[in-house]
Structures are given as structure tokens and as C-alpha cells.
Amino acid sequence: MAAVLIPHKDVPTVEPTGVAASRMVQGVKTYGAADAEVRALDDVTVSFESGAFTAIMGPSGSGKSTLMHCLAGLDDLTSGTVYVGDENVTAMKERARTRLRRERIGFIFQAYNLIPTLTAIENIVLPKRLAHRQVDEEWLDTVVAQVNLGNRLDHTPSELSGGQQQRVAVARALLSRPELVFADEPTGNLDSKAGAEILRFLRRAVDEFGQTIVMVSHDPIAASYADRIVFLADGRVIDEMSHPTADAILDHLKALSA
């Protein structure tokens, strides 16, 4: 296992492009009726660079998950606009959004969310099959080798550990080489060792394959794997940080809550 974890010297490192893979412009999301209105997102304008690993941090209820759901087209903004690349997601009908999710976006959830009746490998190729696309066997081998499931590929999720299940979920997200991968607290259910493994995979996907990843987390250690952190509180972007370390993040969080 260790051999795989050590990056190969001859793999080129892909630099961030400076192009926005995903943007939200003046995003507002409210819940509830007028008198009991909750503003989950309050005039958020934010953009996520292609080929970069961005973390969204903030306390519970700060709007991190809502931001991610709206960016992914899973949820609608009350007002404002979401773009994936140059396309206006807000204006899309459900069918177009389904196609968007299918072809250009990958998801990694906190609760793994594998289909219980399918084996690990079947779960990995599922989005491809849903899209009626051929599986790129070479790329599949690469991805599968990365997540290092060994002989457990033919096991169903109930036969895998939490870390293994999440690795399957990561492989599933990476297989279609989506423009964007959204990860929602991907290490939230894992112990620190398994969590670190997942984060290293994500980091390498960004470095070696130029994958764009947007991750929601409230764990400073997890966030420290990112290129950039966006801090959210009460539905607003309150700060940003580039090339963070865990200590720097902790200090920053302390300063924010003070």
C-alpha cells in the first residue's frame, strides 16, 4: 500500500490554470416564510479556480453545504446566478442539470452513498453507465490503482470498511474526469488515518491530473490539504486564505470567532 502512496517522480505536477471552473454571482438563498426567513446564503459572490483544490470552511449553519448544493445545481438559488465554466446553471431546466451532473460534475459525500446492491467496481462505473458512455479501461485501471482496493473490488459496500467505501466513492467521482468534483465533508465519518488517505488521494488528483475539487469541511487538518480556503459565516464569505497550513487555519478560525 505504501508504495502507491509515494508520488512518482516522473508524474508531472499540474499547476492551477487561473480560469474559473465554477462561479456564484450575488447568490441569495432563503428558507421559510417572510417573518421566519432564514438567509442561508446572503449575497455570495465567489469563484473556484480550475485545477485547484478549494476548501469551504465555516461553523455549522454558516451556509457551506447550501453553497455547495447550489454550485452543483442540486438546489436552486432564491436569486443570483451560478455558472459552471461559462454556462449558466441557474437558467437550466432539470433535464439539462441532470446532463450537467452526469457529464461534468462528480460528487463525494460524507456518508459514502454507495448503491448497496452493487459491488465496489460496479459502483465506480455507475455514472458512466447512467450516461451510456464507454468506460475508458486504461483510466479506470489508473483510478482503481490509486484507490488501492486490491481484491475487494467485487465486494458489496456492506463488506467494506468506511475508509474503503469512501475510496470507492472517490474513484467513482474521478472516473468520468469531471470538470468539478464536489466533496461534502468527505472525511467526516472516518478516523484520522483513513481520512488522511482520502485527502492525499484528492490532493494527488489535483496535482497529477489537474482535477478541480471543491470541498466542504470544518476540519482544519482536512482543509490544510487545499490550495485555498473560503471562510463562510452567516451565509456570507468573510475571508479567504491561500496555501494554508493546519496551524494557520486554526489561528485564523480563532481570530474569526473572537
Place this chain on the structure above:
Amino acid sequence: MTLIAWRNIMRHKSRTSFLALCVVIGVSFVAGTFVLTDTMTNVFTRIFDQAYSGVAVSVRSQSDLGADAARPPMPDTVLDTVRAVPGVRLADGGVFTTGGRIIDADGNQVGNQFAPTFLASWPATPEFSAFTLVDGAPPAAADEVVVDLGTATAAGFAVGDDVRVQTTRGLQTFELVGIARYGTASNMGGASAALFDLATAQVEADRVGSFDDISIAASDGIDAVALKADVQAAVGSRFEAVTGTDLSSESADAITSGLSFFSTFLLVFAAVSLFVGAFIVYNTFAIVVAQRTREMALLRALGADGRQVIGSILLESLIIGLLASAAGLVGGIGMALGLKQLLSAIGFDVPTGTVVVLPRTILVSIAGGVLVTMVAAVAPALRAARVPPLAAVRTLGRPTQARRRGTVAVGLALLVAGIAFVVLGVASITMVWLGLGAVLTVVSVSLLAPSIVAPFVSALAAPLLRLRGVSGQLAEENASRSARRTATTASALMIGTALIAASLVLAGSINRSAEQVLDSGLRADLIVSADGAAGIGSSATESLRNIDGVAAVAAYRFGAFRIGADTLSVAAMDGSSLDPASPTVMLDLDVVAGSILAVDGGGLAVSKRVADDHRWEVGDTVAADFASGPQSLQIGAIYTTTAFGDYVISLATHASLFADSTDAVAFVRTADTTQVAAVQALITERLATTAPAANVQDREEYAGALRAQVNQLLTLVTALVLLAVVIALLGVLITMLLAVLERTHELGLLRAIGMDRAGIRSMVRWEAAIISTFGALLGVVLGVGLGYALMRTLRDQGVSTLAMPYRSLAVMVVLVSVAGVVASIYPARRAARLNVLKAIAAE
């Protein structure tokens, strides 16, 4: 998605099997009906083909009354005319009539009491014989008889035995000289046959100097159809020539049309079974979709579109439907055997033959099973497609039961429409509208049922269940919590119980009404009757007149005739037996216009019902067709009691119109009504030597026999509806399995905090008891309503009084509830066996 559908099936094998079984039963029923009737048609066609193989052309009397009605005999001079026709190589006259009742050693009629008892001549020319000897020799003398193999086997007759046969001459004893098969069968579809030489048959059947038919063999090179035309020209229009081929298909057609009535009857019940199966499929898929909400949402988040989600569920239903239909087709052959038993129980013996499975049977069974399964899965599939992708990432509760209000509105509208159709059907006596109304009402009640679950449970079940402690209370709360599931499962059970309840109410009402008619209309003290077409014979009636204590004896006969296109039945009795003022009155028909005595002058008495239909009044003349020719009859009286038929003529008029002179029934009045039992004994003793198969019944026994007939039908209907009830009980089983699966976490929690396995089991069983009792009670309410509607619709058939069989209904509710509990034994055991730790860890 195909893979997901398949994996879901394989993962939940027991649920899938039970679900498939629900469809299998319905499909088996459909397939079984087709297999049975096709096999029978095939068997009879072959038998008749063989039976008539030696006959090129046959001659018989002309009759407008259809192939199966008794035809008058023809004079034997016709045979000479036929023999003179060129191309006729051979021609023989024969006797073939009903009225040869074969009596066994105990004095009872051999074989099925409802089947015909034929008396026929053994053809002198072997090629004309439909019968083939399996033992002994043909009958050659006046004291010799040959019987069919079926009769000989049933009665244990052997060649050389003395056999008693009741003929038009009375009870006669013959020597059994031979035993014969009919074609390849042991008898003619359950009918018995007593076969004599021609002269003896003519004497015994009251056919001296006449024949029932003439069989003709053609000379070489003569075409049967051409010969038929020549013979027809020679014999004239009073007689009819038919080819042997036509005769064979005519006989087969008669059987087939009887069978198609029977198969339609069975298919109605098969449809009910499939309908109930569809309910279960719908309910199961609806629950499964709700349980898989997260999975559906995940698929949508990963890029599956709505159509793919729908496709996956429909595919799952398609696979289940296909497997179930294939199994149902195989099961149908077994079902055919069961239905065959049912047939012989109601008096129709079926000769065995190769099982016939026509492509139509396969097509209808597979298509029906698949269609029912898939259509039932459509609504749940659409619901699954509406699950938002966001549900995958959010911990939403169970999907809320939205659109309840809309469902209630639709339910109420359907209920109003259903009741309106039922009322319309009753008012106009149109069964189609009544049926449509009933179906709409069932659907509306199943839509409304979720709204009544909670009140029902709290009002009726709660007080009882509180006594059962925590398990009972939790069961009650579970049942109301999943109101929709409880209601749909109960609705499936409701359909079967409603049909049984309706039959119970209707049968009870028919019996009660018949008793009332007998009380007011039947004045005779004793009724002498015999089952079947042969009746008791006229000599038997005469022999009763000089018995001590008998004040009066009256014969009662039947005959078939036609008015317009309708073949009808006319009863014959003398006015003195029908006149309430007469001391010897046997039946009081409750005359409302004219005088019943008019029948003695050749008049016709008709019931008020038909008089109203035809706008007839006393004095009108009715044109009718009899086997002996057209006749005009004047209406002399109109009466209301229809229990004895709609048309009455006198015995003298009957004798002038019908060749047959068999008494169907004899009514007896005693001189002293305290001595009825003594007279009954004397009559029985007298008939032992003249008509041993006749029943002598007092009024009470007669009413009991009528009741028994109605109850036999009731039993038949109940047996057929039972399959639908079994399907619904499987539905209870599946629902409880799903409930256990869904509440795994909760069950683990209960176990962890100290509930024992028995407590868990009892909780599951009580919930099943609530569901099944709810279903049974809904069924009783619906069924009583439907039964009342049916009773009102049959008001013109003499069903006038509602009888509520409270006890039977209560017994049914209890039985269905208990059956529901039995169905939940397996899910209860599964629930009790859950591993506590794993259950708690479950999501």
C-alpha cells in the same frame, strides 16, 4: 440500471418470491381456466368425431328450439322414404331419448344426479354405433340391456347381473348382457346410457312405430353433402337431414358454448385475483420506493435522469412479472386439475385427455401477468422519479404524505360516482352498471381508507390492544403511523371479503325469499321429485293415488318452447291444483288478473313480470313455437308468485303440445295433516318398486333441498374468491416483512432497552391483526352494500326479502383476522431474530 433492477430482485429473494406468488396465483387461475376448457373441448370434439364417424347423413325431426332441445319422434315410414333415395347404401332408425334412469342395488340412481340419463337403441349396423362393447354382447332380446362403462363402474355392475332401469313404462328389470364405451370415453360427459335392441327401446321409450333419428351410410363415391340434399328433398320440410360431420360439430359446439359460459364465469374470478395481485404489487413497490428514497436521490445526483429511474423500477416489475407469469402458466396446468375437481363436484364429469395448452393461453397468461405487474408499478415508479437529488445529501425524514387532500377529493368523487352507478344498475336492472359501480366503489374506498385508518385504530383497536400491553400499543401506533400502507394492504383483503360477504347476503336473501314463497304458495303436504331431466315418470304418479291417507295427487310437468328468439320453460298443472278455492290446491300462484281455471280450457297463465315486459293483458293471444309446431295461446290469468316459473298451461294442453309425458314432480295432499310422516313412509315404500330414485319430501325437507342448492353455489363462489383472499394475505406478509426491514433500527432499540423476542413477535402479529381486521370490516361493509344491491337487482327473480347472515359475517371477519396473524408469523420471526447490535447500527 438493468443491473440495479436485477440486484434488487436478487437481494430480497423472499420478498420477491412472495410478491411473484401473488401474481402467480392470478395467472395460474387464468391459464388453468383456458387449459381446462381447451382440453375439454378437444376431448369432446374427438369423442364426437369418432361417435359419428360411421354416419354420412342423419335424419331427425325439424326443431326451432336449438340442437339440444328434445325433438319429437318421427314415424317409422320415413325410413322407407330414406331407403328409396339413390346413393343410400344403408339406413337404420334409432331411438335416442332421455328417460332411462339406471338404478343401483340400493335403489338409488347411478352416477351424477344432474346429468342426463339416456335410453337408446343399439344399432343393428355396427358402423352406426357410437358405442363400442368392452365386455359381453349387444342387446338382442326384450329383457336384455347394455350400459355404459361409467355407469357399470360406478354401480359395480358385471355382465350377467340383473339391472333395474326406470323407463316410461315404470321400473323394469333387465339382464346386463354387455358394457360399452362411448367413443374413447367411459360415458357421454357424465350422462348414463341404457341401450336396448330397437324393438325394446321403442317400447320402453314410448316410441312404438317411431324413431328419434335415422342414420344413413352412403354408397361408394357418394358425397355426404350431396346425399344430404337428396335425402332432405325426399323427406320434406317436417324433417331435417344433417351430415355426420355437422352432427359432430353441432354436439361439440353445444358442449363448447356450455364451456365458454363456464370459462367466462371462472375468468371473472381470475380477473379479481389478478386485480388483488396488482394491489399488492402496487403497495409493495410504493413501500420499496419510499424506503429507497436515498438510493433514488443518489442515482439522480450521479446523473441518472427521471426516465432511467422509472425504467429501473419498471424493469424490476417486468422481470418479476415475467417470472411470475411463466410460473403461473405451469401452475395453470395444476389449477386446471383443481378446477376439474370443482366441475365434477357440481355435476360435470370430464373425460381425461391430453392437456391442451394453446398459444392463446400462453399469450394471454404472460401478457396478463406482465401487464398487471407493470401497470401496478407505474405510479410508484413515477413517484421515485420525483425524488429530488438533494434528498441524497440531506437527512430528510420519510417523504411526507403529500397530496392527501387531493386523493381524498378524488376518492370522494369516485365514491359518489360508484354509488350512483350502483343505484342506476339496481334501478334499471343492468348488471354492467352495477359491476362498474362496484369496481369504482372499491377503488374509492381504497383511496379513502388511509384517512380512516387512524380513527378506526383509535376507536376500535386501541381499547383492545391496550390490554395487550406495550406490544399492542406499539403495534397500534405503527399501524396508524403508516396509514397508507395499512390501508392499501387492508384494501386488497377488502376485495375478497366484500365478494364473500355479498354472496353470503345474497344467498341468505335468496333462501329467505324462497322460504317465504314456499310458506305462502306451496300448499301440498308432500313433494315427490327426482333430479335430472328424466323426472319421476307418469306411472309413478298414478301409483300414489290409492295410498291410504292421500287426499289428492297432482302431476307437474315441464316443456321448452319459444317466444320470438327466447327459449323458455313452461310448467304444466291443472287448474284444480292451482285454484286456492279448490280443496285440492297444491300451489297458490297469487293470481292478480283473470282466473287460473282458464288454463283448463287451453289457456296460458303468465307471471306479472313477463306480462309487464310484453305489455300483455288477460285475453291477449301469444304466438309461441313448440317442437310440434307454432301455436297461439290465449292468456287466461296473470299471477305474481314466480318461484314455479313464468308460464303455466294445463296437463291436457301439455299433452297436446309435447311428445314427452314425463312427470317432473308430483304434489300430494294428505287427508289428515297430522299424518304426513306416515303417508310419506307409505309413498316411499310404494315408489321403491316403481321409481326408487324419487325423493319424497315434506315441506320442510323440500325447503332444505332448495337451500342446499343455493348453498352449493355459495360454496363454489367462496372457493373461487378464496384465491383472491390468499393473495391479499400474502400481501399482509410482504407488508410486514417490509415494515420489519424499515424499522430495523427501532426494533434493535426496543430489544436493547429490554423488550424480549416474544414481545417483538407479538408486536408484529398485532399489527397484522389490525390490518386484516380493518380489511375484513371494510369488506363486510362494502359486501353487505353490494349484496343488498344485487338482491334488489334480482327483485324480479323472486328475491324480495333481505336476510343478514350476521353469524356467518362475524365468523368470516374472525377467520380473516386470524389468517392475517398467521400470515405475519414469518415476518414476526424475522423481526425477533434481528441481531440487536447490528439492528441499532442500521440506518
